[in-house]
Amino acid sequence: MWTTKNMPDLSGKIAVVTGANTGIGFETAKALYEAGATVTIAARDERKIKEAIERIKTAGKGRGSLEVGILNLASLTSVKHFANRFISQHKSLDLLINNAGVMIPPASKTEDGFELQFGVNFLGHFALTGLFFTLLKRADHARVVTLSSGAATLAEGIDFENLRLEKPYDEWREYAVSKLADILFTKEFDRRLQANGSNILSVAAHPGVTRTDLQRHIPADDLDVQFARFDTVMDPWQGALPSLFAATDASVKGSDFYGPDGENEYAGYPALSKHSTGYMHDKVLATNLWEYAEKETGVHYFQ
Ligand SMILES: NC(=O)c1ccc[n+]([C@@H]2O[C@H](COP(=O)([O-])OP(=O)(O)OC[C@H]3O[C@@H](n4cnc5c(N)ncnc54)[C@H](OP(=O)(O)O)[C@@H]3O)[C@@H](O)[C@H]2O)c1
Numbered sequence: 001m002w003t004t005k006n007m008p009d010l011s012g013k014i015a016v017v018t019g020a021n022t023g024i025g026f027e028t029a030k031a032l033y034e035a036g037a038t039v040t041i042a043a044r045d046e047r048k049i050k051e052a053i054e055r056i057k058t059a060g061k062g063r064g065s066l067e068v069g070i071l072n073l074a075s076l077t078s079v080k081h082f083a084n085r086f087i088s089q090h091k092s093l094d095l096l097i098n099n100a101g102v103m104i105p106p107a108s109k110t111e112d113g114f115e116l117q118f119g120v121n122f123l124g125h126f127a128l129t130g131l132f133f134t135l136l137k138r139a140d141h142a143r144v145v146t147l148s149s150g151a152a153t154l155a156e157g158i159d160f161e162n163l164r165l166e167k168p169y170d171e172w173r174e175y176a177v178s179k180l181a182d183i184l185f186t187k188e189f190d191r192r193l194q195a196n197g198s199n200i201l202s203v204a205a206h207p208g209v210t211r212t213d214l215q216r217h218i219p220a221d222d223l224d225v226q227f228a229r230f231d232t233v234m235d236p237w238q239g240a241l242p243s244l245f246a247a248t249d250a251s252v253k254g255s256d257f258y259g260p261d262g263e264n265e266y267a268g269y270p271a272l273s274k275h276s277t278g279y280m281h282d283k284v285l286a287t288n289l290w291e292y293a294e295k296e297t298g299v300h301y302f303q
Pocket residue numbers: 018019020021022023024025042043044045048071072073074075098099100101102103120121147148149150206207208209210211212213214215239
Protein backbone atom coordinates (compact mmCIF):
# COMPACT_ATOMS: atom_id res chain seq x y z
CA MET A 1 0.00 0.00 0.00
CA TRP A 2 1.18 3.51 -0.90
CA THR A 3 1.66 6.02 1.95
CA THR A 4 3.58 9.26 2.45
CA LYS A 5 6.66 7.10 3.13
CA ASN A 6 6.74 6.42 -0.62
CA MET A 7 6.96 10.11 -1.52
CA PRO A 8 10.14 11.35 -3.19
CA ASP A 9 12.34 14.09 -1.76
CA LEU A 10 10.67 17.39 -2.71
CA SER A 11 13.50 19.71 -1.67
CA GLY A 12 13.53 22.75 -3.93
CA LYS A 13 9.98 22.17 -5.18
CA ILE A 14 7.43 24.98 -4.95
CA ALA A 15 3.84 24.01 -4.15
CA VAL A 16 0.49 25.74 -3.67
CA VAL A 17 -2.36 23.92 -1.91
CA THR A 18 -5.74 25.67 -1.92
CA GLY A 19 -7.95 25.22 1.13
CA ALA A 20 -4.94 24.04 3.12
CA ASN A 21 -5.97 25.42 6.51
CA THR A 22 -7.98 22.30 7.33
CA GLY A 23 -9.02 18.81 6.24
CA ILE A 24 -7.48 17.11 3.25
CA GLY A 25 -5.71 20.25 2.07
CA PHE A 26 -4.03 20.65 5.45
CA GLU A 27 -2.75 17.07 5.40
CA THR A 28 -1.64 17.45 1.78
CA ALA A 29 0.31 20.62 2.55
CA LYS A 30 1.83 19.05 5.68
CA ALA A 31 3.05 15.99 3.79
CA LEU A 32 4.53 18.08 0.94
CA TYR A 33 6.31 20.25 3.52
CA GLU A 34 7.60 17.21 5.39
CA ALA A 35 9.03 15.94 2.09
CA GLY A 36 10.96 19.18 1.68
CA ALA A 37 8.76 21.42 -0.49
CA THR A 38 8.11 25.12 -0.04
CA VAL A 39 4.34 25.14 0.38
CA THR A 40 1.92 28.07 0.22
CA ILE A 41 -1.08 27.53 2.46
CA ALA A 42 -3.67 29.22 0.25
CA ALA A 43 -6.90 29.96 2.11
CA ARG A 44 -9.30 32.79 2.74
CA ASP A 45 -8.71 33.51 6.43
CA GLU A 46 -5.26 34.72 7.48
CA ARG A 47 -5.77 33.68 11.11
CA LYS A 48 -6.68 30.11 10.10
CA ILE A 49 -3.66 29.99 7.76
CA LYS A 50 -1.28 31.05 10.52
CA GLU A 51 -2.80 28.54 12.93
CA ALA A 52 -2.38 25.80 10.31
CA ILE A 53 1.26 26.77 9.82
CA GLU A 54 1.80 26.59 13.59
CA ARG A 55 0.17 23.15 13.77
CA ILE A 56 2.33 21.85 10.92
CA LYS A 57 5.51 23.25 12.44
CA THR A 58 4.61 21.95 15.90
CA ALA A 59 4.42 18.43 14.44
CA GLY A 60 8.14 19.04 14.01
CA LYS A 61 8.98 16.77 11.08
CA GLY A 62 9.31 19.47 8.43
CA ARG A 63 12.17 19.97 6.04
CA GLY A 64 10.57 22.50 3.71
CA SER A 65 9.08 25.90 4.35
CA LEU A 66 5.59 27.32 4.65
CA GLU A 67 4.11 30.53 3.24
CA VAL A 68 0.85 32.41 3.73
CA GLY A 69 -1.43 32.96 0.72
CA ILE A 70 -4.73 34.81 1.06
CA LEU A 71 -7.12 33.39 -1.51
CA ASN A 72 -10.90 33.59 -1.71
CA LEU A 73 -11.99 31.40 -4.60
CA ALA A 74 -15.46 32.93 -4.45
CA SER A 75 -14.00 36.16 -5.84
CA LEU A 76 -12.19 36.33 -9.18
CA THR A 77 -10.64 39.59 -7.97
CA SER A 78 -9.16 37.76 -4.97
CA VAL A 79 -7.91 34.95 -7.23
CA LYS A 80 -6.13 37.53 -9.41
CA HIS A 81 -4.63 39.34 -6.40
CA PHE A 82 -3.36 36.07 -4.93
CA ALA A 83 -1.89 34.94 -8.27
CA ASN A 84 -0.24 38.31 -8.95
CA ARG A 85 1.35 38.37 -5.50
CA PHE A 86 2.59 34.80 -5.81
CA ILE A 87 3.97 35.47 -9.31
CA SER A 88 5.85 38.51 -7.99
CA GLN A 89 7.53 36.31 -5.37
CA HIS A 90 8.22 33.07 -7.28
CA LYS A 91 9.77 32.23 -10.64
CA SER A 92 8.10 28.83 -11.11
CA LEU A 93 5.50 26.50 -9.64
CA ASP A 94 6.01 22.72 -9.48
CA LEU A 95 2.81 21.56 -7.78
CA LEU A 96 -0.62 23.18 -7.79
CA ILE A 97 -3.19 21.29 -5.72
CA ASN A 98 -6.68 22.58 -6.53
CA ASN A 99 -8.14 21.23 -3.29
CA ALA A 100 -10.45 23.85 -1.73
CA GLY A 101 -14.11 23.03 -1.82
CA VAL A 102 -17.53 23.68 -0.43
CA MET A 103 -20.40 21.17 -0.28
CA ILE A 104 -24.17 21.79 -0.13
CA PRO A 105 -24.13 25.31 1.35
CA PRO A 106 -27.41 27.25 1.47
CA ALA A 107 -28.17 28.74 -1.94
CA SER A 108 -25.62 31.46 -2.52
CA LYS A 109 -23.45 33.05 -5.17
CA THR A 110 -19.86 34.05 -5.58
CA GLU A 111 -18.90 37.72 -5.73
CA ASP A 112 -19.11 37.38 -9.53
CA GLY A 113 -22.61 35.89 -9.47
CA PHE A 114 -21.93 32.16 -9.95
CA GLU A 115 -23.57 29.40 -7.89
CA LEU A 116 -21.16 29.04 -4.98
CA GLN A 117 -20.11 25.41 -5.46
CA PHE A 118 -19.53 25.81 -9.19
CA GLY A 119 -17.69 29.08 -8.55
CA VAL A 120 -15.40 27.86 -5.77
CA ASN A 121 -14.88 24.20 -6.64
CA PHE A 122 -14.34 24.73 -10.35
CA LEU A 123 -14.35 28.27 -11.79
CA GLY A 124 -12.01 29.87 -9.24
CA HIS A 125 -9.56 27.01 -9.73
CA PHE A 126 -9.85 27.31 -13.52
CA ALA A 127 -8.85 30.98 -13.27
CA LEU A 128 -6.09 30.29 -10.76
CA THR A 129 -4.51 27.53 -12.85
CA GLY A 130 -4.59 29.70 -15.95
CA LEU A 131 -3.02 32.63 -14.14
CA PHE A 132 -0.25 30.30 -12.93
CA PHE A 133 0.30 28.73 -16.36
CA THR A 134 3.48 30.66 -17.12
CA LEU A 135 4.97 29.61 -13.77
CA LEU A 136 3.92 26.00 -14.29
CA LYS A 137 5.62 25.99 -17.71
CA ARG A 138 8.84 27.25 -16.15
CA ALA A 139 8.99 24.30 -13.72
CA ASP A 140 10.49 20.93 -14.62
CA HIS A 141 7.48 18.62 -15.21
CA ALA A 142 4.95 20.56 -13.11
CA ARG A 143 1.74 18.90 -11.96
CA VAL A 144 -1.78 20.24 -11.39
CA VAL A 145 -3.93 18.04 -9.17
CA THR A 146 -7.63 18.88 -9.05
CA LEU A 147 -9.89 17.41 -6.38
CA SER A 148 -13.07 15.81 -7.60
CA SER A 149 -15.43 13.40 -5.85
CA GLY A 150 -17.36 10.19 -6.32
CA ALA A 151 -20.31 12.61 -6.45
CA ALA A 152 -19.15 13.55 -9.97
CA THR A 153 -20.75 10.29 -11.16
CA LEU A 154 -24.16 11.61 -10.08
CA ALA A 155 -24.08 14.65 -12.38
CA GLU A 156 -26.21 14.48 -15.49
CA GLY A 157 -24.23 16.88 -17.61
CA ILE A 158 -23.83 20.61 -17.08
CA ASP A 159 -26.74 23.00 -17.50
CA PHE A 160 -25.05 26.16 -18.76
CA GLU A 161 -28.32 28.00 -18.18
CA ASN A 162 -28.13 27.35 -14.43
CA LEU A 163 -24.55 28.16 -13.43
CA ARG A 164 -25.66 31.48 -12.00
CA LEU A 165 -28.43 29.88 -9.95
CA GLU A 166 -31.13 30.79 -12.46
CA LYS A 167 -33.24 27.73 -11.55
CA PRO A 168 -34.50 26.26 -8.24
CA TYR A 169 -31.52 25.24 -6.12
CA ASP A 170 -30.68 21.56 -5.65
CA GLU A 171 -27.63 21.57 -3.41
CA TRP A 172 -26.50 17.98 -4.12
CA ARG A 173 -27.02 18.38 -7.87
CA GLU A 174 -24.91 21.54 -7.94
CA TYR A 175 -22.17 19.86 -5.89
CA ALA A 176 -22.12 16.94 -8.34
CA VAL A 177 -21.99 19.37 -11.29
CA SER A 178 -19.03 21.22 -9.76
CA LYS A 179 -17.15 17.96 -9.25
CA LEU A 180 -17.96 16.76 -12.79
CA ALA A 181 -16.60 20.13 -13.96
CA ASP A 182 -13.35 19.38 -12.08
CA ILE A 183 -12.98 16.09 -13.98
CA LEU A 184 -13.82 17.64 -17.34
CA PHE A 185 -11.31 20.42 -16.65
CA THR A 186 -8.58 17.92 -15.73
CA LYS A 187 -9.04 15.98 -18.94
CA GLU A 188 -9.49 18.96 -21.26
CA PHE A 189 -6.43 20.67 -19.77
CA ASP A 190 -4.43 17.48 -20.34
CA ARG A 191 -5.58 17.26 -23.97
CA ARG A 192 -4.59 20.89 -24.56
CA LEU A 193 -1.25 20.40 -22.82
CA GLN A 194 -0.46 17.38 -24.97
CA ALA A 195 -1.51 19.18 -28.15
CA ASN A 196 0.95 21.93 -27.21
CA GLY A 197 3.79 19.52 -26.45
CA SER A 198 3.84 20.44 -22.76
CA ASN A 199 5.25 18.14 -20.08
CA ILE A 200 2.90 19.51 -17.39
CA LEU A 201 0.61 16.80 -15.98
CA SER A 202 -3.05 17.55 -15.26
CA VAL A 203 -4.52 14.87 -13.00
CA ALA A 204 -7.46 14.40 -10.65
CA ALA A 205 -7.98 12.78 -7.27
CA HIS A 206 -10.81 12.10 -4.86
CA PRO A 207 -10.57 11.27 -1.16
CA GLY A 208 -13.37 8.72 -0.81
CA VAL A 209 -15.29 9.37 2.40
CA THR A 210 -13.26 11.42 4.85
CA ARG A 211 -14.48 13.15 7.99
CA THR A 212 -13.66 16.86 7.57
CA ASP A 213 -15.24 20.29 7.78
CA LEU A 214 -16.70 19.64 4.31
CA GLN A 215 -19.74 18.14 6.03
CA ARG A 216 -20.33 21.38 8.00
CA HIS A 217 -23.68 21.99 6.28
CA ILE A 218 -25.08 18.58 7.25
CA PRO A 219 -26.78 18.57 10.69
CA ALA A 220 -24.79 16.44 13.19
CA ASP A 221 -27.53 13.82 13.67
CA ASP A 222 -27.96 13.36 9.91
CA LEU A 223 -24.22 13.12 9.50
CA ASP A 224 -23.96 10.30 12.03
CA VAL A 225 -26.67 8.42 10.12
CA GLN A 226 -24.92 9.01 6.80
CA PHE A 227 -21.49 7.99 8.06
CA ALA A 228 -22.97 4.85 9.69
CA ARG A 229 -23.61 3.54 6.15
CA PHE A 230 -19.88 3.19 5.61
CA ASP A 231 -17.60 0.54 7.16
CA THR A 232 -14.82 3.11 7.36
CA VAL A 233 -14.85 6.89 7.37
CA MET A 234 -11.27 7.97 6.81
CA ASP A 235 -9.31 10.57 8.73
CA PRO A 236 -7.89 13.47 6.69
CA TRP A 237 -4.31 12.10 6.60
CA GLN A 238 -5.59 9.06 4.72
CA GLY A 239 -8.03 11.02 2.57
CA ALA A 240 -5.05 13.10 1.40
CA LEU A 241 -3.16 10.11 0.02
CA PRO A 242 -4.78 10.05 -3.46
CA SER A 243 -3.89 13.75 -3.87
CA LEU A 244 -0.33 13.11 -2.71
CA PHE A 245 0.05 10.09 -4.98
CA ALA A 246 -1.24 12.12 -7.95
CA ALA A 247 1.14 14.95 -7.06
CA THR A 248 4.30 12.92 -6.62
CA ASP A 249 4.31 9.32 -7.84
CA ALA A 250 6.47 8.58 -10.88
CA SER A 251 3.84 6.31 -12.48
CA VAL A 252 1.21 9.08 -12.83
CA LYS A 253 0.08 10.09 -16.33
CA GLY A 254 -1.93 13.07 -17.57
CA SER A 255 -5.74 12.71 -17.17
CA ASP A 256 -5.34 9.98 -14.52
CA PHE A 257 -7.91 10.01 -11.72
CA TYR A 258 -6.98 8.52 -8.34
CA GLY A 259 -9.04 7.52 -5.34
CA PRO A 260 -8.97 5.02 -2.49
CA ASP A 261 -8.76 1.34 -3.50
CA GLY A 262 -11.49 -0.06 -1.19
CA GLU A 263 -15.03 -1.14 -2.06
CA ASN A 264 -16.85 1.58 -4.01
CA GLU A 265 -13.73 3.75 -3.44
CA TYR A 266 -15.05 4.88 -0.05
CA ALA A 267 -11.80 4.15 1.79
CA GLY A 268 -8.34 2.66 1.28
CA TYR A 269 -5.05 3.53 -0.32
CA PRO A 270 -4.38 5.27 -3.65
CA ALA A 271 -5.29 3.51 -6.88
CA LEU A 272 -6.62 4.50 -10.29
CA SER A 273 -10.29 5.35 -9.88
CA LYS A 274 -12.89 3.23 -11.64
CA HIS A 275 -15.48 6.00 -11.35
CA SER A 276 -16.56 6.64 -14.92
CA THR A 277 -19.61 8.05 -16.69
CA GLY A 278 -20.23 9.15 -20.25
CA TYR A 279 -20.30 12.76 -19.08
CA MET A 280 -16.84 12.48 -17.54
CA HIS A 281 -15.42 11.48 -20.96
CA ASP A 282 -17.57 13.80 -23.09
CA LYS A 283 -15.06 15.86 -25.09
CA VAL A 284 -17.70 18.22 -26.51
CA LEU A 285 -18.97 18.98 -23.01
CA ALA A 286 -15.39 19.52 -21.83
CA THR A 287 -14.68 21.92 -24.70
CA ASN A 288 -17.89 23.83 -24.04
CA LEU A 289 -17.03 24.10 -20.34
CA TRP A 290 -13.49 25.29 -21.13
CA GLU A 291 -14.76 27.96 -23.53
CA TYR A 292 -17.43 29.05 -21.03
CA ALA A 293 -14.81 29.33 -18.26
CA GLU A 294 -12.41 31.31 -20.45
CA LYS A 295 -15.15 33.72 -21.44
CA GLU A 296 -16.53 34.17 -17.91
CA THR A 297 -13.15 34.53 -16.15
CA GLY A 298 -11.26 36.33 -18.92
CA VAL A 299 -8.38 33.90 -18.30
CA HIS A 300 -6.95 32.34 -21.48
CA TYR A 301 -4.28 29.65 -21.13
CA PHE A 302 -3.01 29.07 -24.67
CA GLN A 303 -2.67 32.26 -26.69
N1 LIG B 1 -14.19 14.90 2.78
C1 LIG B 1 -14.67 14.10 1.85
O1 LIG B 1 -15.21 13.01 2.15
C2 LIG B 1 -14.57 14.46 0.41
C3 LIG B 1 -15.12 13.59 -0.53
C4 LIG B 1 -15.02 13.90 -1.88
C5 LIG B 1 -14.37 15.04 -2.28
N2 LIG B 1 -13.85 15.89 -1.35
C6 LIG B 1 -13.16 17.10 -1.84
O2 LIG B 1 -11.94 17.27 -1.16
C7 LIG B 1 -11.59 18.66 -1.13
C8 LIG B 1 -11.16 19.06 0.27
O3 LIG B 1 -12.29 18.97 1.10
P1 LIG B 1 -12.22 18.63 2.66
O4 LIG B 1 -13.00 17.40 2.86
O5 LIG B 1 -10.84 18.73 3.17
O6 LIG B 1 -13.13 19.84 3.20
P2 LIG B 1 -12.84 20.97 4.31
O7 LIG B 1 -12.22 20.36 5.51
O8 LIG B 1 -14.12 21.71 4.47
O9 LIG B 1 -11.77 21.89 3.59
C9 LIG B 1 -12.16 22.69 2.50
C10 LIG B 1 -11.19 23.83 2.37
O10 LIG B 1 -11.64 24.67 1.31
C11 LIG B 1 -11.65 26.00 1.80
N3 LIG B 1 -12.59 26.88 1.11
C12 LIG B 1 -13.92 26.83 1.10
N4 LIG B 1 -14.42 27.87 0.41
C13 LIG B 1 -13.35 28.60 0.00
C14 LIG B 1 -13.21 29.80 -0.73
N5 LIG B 1 -14.26 30.52 -1.15
N6 LIG B 1 -11.96 30.25 -0.98
C15 LIG B 1 -10.87 29.57 -0.55
N7 LIG B 1 -10.95 28.44 0.16
C16 LIG B 1 -12.19 27.96 0.43
C17 LIG B 1 -12.00 25.88 3.27
O11 LIG B 1 -11.69 27.07 3.98
P3 LIG B 1 -12.46 27.46 5.34
O12 LIG B 1 -11.90 26.56 6.40
O13 LIG B 1 -12.12 28.90 5.52
O14 LIG B 1 -13.91 27.22 5.09
C18 LIG B 1 -11.11 24.71 3.62
O15 LIG B 1 -9.79 25.13 3.79
C19 LIG B 1 -12.82 19.42 -1.65
O16 LIG B 1 -12.60 19.80 -2.99
C20 LIG B 1 -13.93 18.38 -1.57
O17 LIG B 1 -14.96 18.61 -2.50
C21 LIG B 1 -13.93 15.63 -0.02
